[in-house]
Amino acid sequence: MYDILSLDDDDARLDLVRMAEGRVNIRDQQELVRRIIADCRAGQGGTVFTLNLDHLVKLRDHLHFRAAYQRATYVSADGAPVVVMAKDLGEPVERVTGADLVAPLCHAAAAAGVPVFLFGTGDFIRDKAAEHLLAESPNLIIAGSESPPLGFDPTGTAAREAAERISASGAQICFLALGAPKQELFANMAVCRSPNVMFVCVGAALDFIAGANRRAPSLWQRAGFEWAWRVLQEPRRLTARYTRSLLYYFRYRLRGGDDRMLRVERRRKQDAPSPIRHL
Template structure:
């Protein structure tokens, strides 16, 4: 098992490419991330994979537990055009790597490498349909386990510890966690505090997209960095305040420059 530093981060994790407020990015490309995840899974090195977006940056300012999980994360990519732009303005060479984009290529690579995966989160129906589609579309993919947490699930409580033990016992090298932020990151962080060799990849709504229960934005929106507009139009009541806070953060950054509230970190 991999050793961990005092903050919980593995000492062999890549150095940060950029700090943005209370967030950080240390992975530049999807290819690099997939290669590192596969190498860790083969070696039995547990860890966490987060994808930093504007909503996370807003939540990080007020949630100490979320900040601790992010500080300890093994790999963090830039999720969303605004975060990529902020990172590049600070001189970091990063590409957009989202949880939704990562699942399929990572599952293909895991199948080729003989590494099984576990699905954790969302509803039973969505998860089952996503699993069926993944297995049908990716020859050789083994889904070692699949479950949803109960209503009122505490991502750092006893039920979380029991779930992590089941995931470890399944033999999966990679676990996709689809609980939404910050719950999925808190669960992943808690799961790796105990001896384990699983890489927990936080993927948000990716299983909803794969199952077909939610429709992802058309390619034009994805390529132009306006996928959030599409999602807002689909669920304005649920996402309106979240996106308003995210846009306020981004505009504030553009006007004021790096947010240095976090111990002087930009």
């Protein structure tokens, strides 16, 4: 399904689109999987974020979260509203969520001999997710797996030590299931200590894979109402978050998407330094 053996060197892009403090530089899932595997085979690490409305809300006020996003290697559009916002700005991108990314990326990693690491959520959930991933991709190499301690500071001493363990494991892809903004802050710090590891932020993906949480039916996902399903599943935890997100989106639409002038050049010359990797 994925051509993991080749990647045109001159096909590297600047951001496809910027919206407020957010940015997207990945058009679809196939492109993202292809680029991650190509980078891993070249010994190049980085960070992978999936932009949604909750992130856009947090990006307004969280300086370190903003800095992590600006340094991210790859950013996809996670959620129907972000896809609509990108389309309004002239860029038709597809929705690529962390939950949708794990299985195909593990399949590609298994085919390429790229070891992975699972970091975050609970031990039981992580172990069950590993079982499912190995059942789907028997050749997958899981180099390590661990949960952070309670009160985990994503940039503190324990985080730095965890980053070093991930690097020492030989993993080239690390799935981070910590939730935002903790996973993005950890990834931004960890890649400096583990420059050969691609840190992929996947939120609740391992919980879905393990069956600990039920994901929205595909019809709800296609209709753009996965957020509503999640609120129904966890109303006390998620109602306030999605209320803030919806208010943000409605204000954005009422303003007529006034970030239209934030588009940037789509492509750069082959020999130009990457503005993403060299921040």
